[in-house]
Amino acid sequence: MPLSKKNFDVFTTRIKELSGIVITSDKEYLLESRLMPLVQKYGLNDLNGLANYLKENKDSALLNEIVECMTINESSFFRDIKPFDYLRDSIIPKIISTCPEKNKFHIWSAASSTGQEAYSIAMTLAEMPLCKDKIFEIYATDIDPNVLETAREGLYTQFEVQRGVPIIMLIKYFTQENGDRWRIKDNIKQMVKFEKFNLLDKTEEIGMFDIIFCRNVLIYFDNQTKEKVLVNISKVMEPHAYLFTGGTESLIGVNTTLQPVEGMVSVFR
Ligand SMILES: C[S@@+](CC[C@H](N)C(=O)[O-])C[C@H]1O[C@@H](n2cnc3c(N)ncnc32)[C@H](O)[C@@H]1O
Numbered sequence: 001m002p003l004s005k006k007n008f009d010v011f012t013t014r015i016k017e018l019s020g021i022v023i024t025s026d027k028e029y030l031l032e033s034r035l036m037p038l039v040q041k042y043g044l045n046d047l048n049g050l051a052n053y054l055k056e057n058k059d060s061a062l063l064n065e066i067v068e069c070m071t072i073n074e075s076s077f078f079r080d081i082k083p084f085d086y087l088r089d090s091i092i093p094k095i096i097s098t099c100p101e102k103n104k105f106h107i108w109s110a111a112s113s114t115g116q117e118a119y120s121i122a123m124t125l126a127e128m129p130l131c132k133d134k135i136f137e138i139y140a141t142d143i144d145p146n147v148l149e150t151a152r153e154g155l156y157t158q159f160e161v162q163r164g165v166p167i168i169m170l171i172k173y174f175t176q177e178n179g180d181r182w183r184i185k186d187n188i189k190q191m192v193k194f195e196k197f198n199l200l201d202k203t204e205e206i207g208m209f210d211i212i213f214c215r216n217v218l219i220y221f222d223n224q225t226k227e228k229v230l231v232n233i234s235k236v237m238e239p240h241a242y243l244f245t246g247g248t249e250s251l252i253g254v255n256t257t258l259q260p261v262e263g264m265v266s267v268f269r
Pocket of ligand 1: 018019020021071072073074075076079110111112113114117141142143144147197198199200214215216217246
């Protein structure tokens with residue numbers, strides 16, 4: 001049976017409550033294609049069966065599984081390149097000169113998916129002579145534990161590394177395994193700590209950050225959720241901190257105290 005409107009609403013409401021992700025009716029096909037494995041796993045007939053099962057089972061494990069199926073985990077090394085140029089040419093030098101006494105810096109990759117963003121930040125820093133005597137800790141989080149497992153493993157296909165890693169960095173920061181796999185080296189891996197974190201949750205206990213990357217995730221939220229997430233993020237930004245959003249993620253119409261940085265695209269203070 002096709003998914004009823006009532007059951008479509010059951011899925012979309014519960015997914016939004018847990019993750020902030022908005023699924024509009026034109027994306028119903030996504031529910032169908034991505035949730036079918038769960039229909040099979042639980043021995044049900046169709047998505048209506050899964051919706052009923054979700055209503056009956058109040059435990060969060062099934063809902064977590066559903067959200068994990070619905071997250072879009074697309075990522076790549078040095079994605080959109082500009083943020084990494086800003087980081088190297090402007091933001092890191094500015095922060096270091098603003099806080100000359102500071103020895104340890106904290107960076108948050110706030111929807112890190114399979115780790116490419118966090119490792120790209122780490123490689124950028126490793127290339128900078130200015131950062132030699134400083135310690136950089138990169139905290140990388142995502143709502144989806146499956147992508148975090150991949151990120152911690154740090155093993156990527158030829159296709160994945162070819163999509164963004166310059167050849168010089170590939171040779172310097174990866175080792176080749178079984179011909180077509182590339183493993184990130186320990187000196188880069190050690191700069192990053194991956195943990196599960198939901199952007200809708202309170203940030204008070206995760207520490208303060210000098211730089212935050214929250215890219216290509218706000219796009220899945222409505223304005224009210226974006227505002228909530230940005231308030232949570234603002235609370236953990238040091239006074240001199242910068243926030244990067246995705247290149248296509250406009251904050252127009254979003255009520256926030258964050259201000260765009262002049263001369264840079266998708267960078268906020
Ligand atoms: C498209 S990826 C972006 C990855 C990376 N930031 C980039 O730009 O390449 C979006 C990620 O956001 C995560 N995500 C979605 N909702 C989230 C939430 N409420 N809290 C934390 N992460 C979330 C997804 O699991 C997914 O891995």
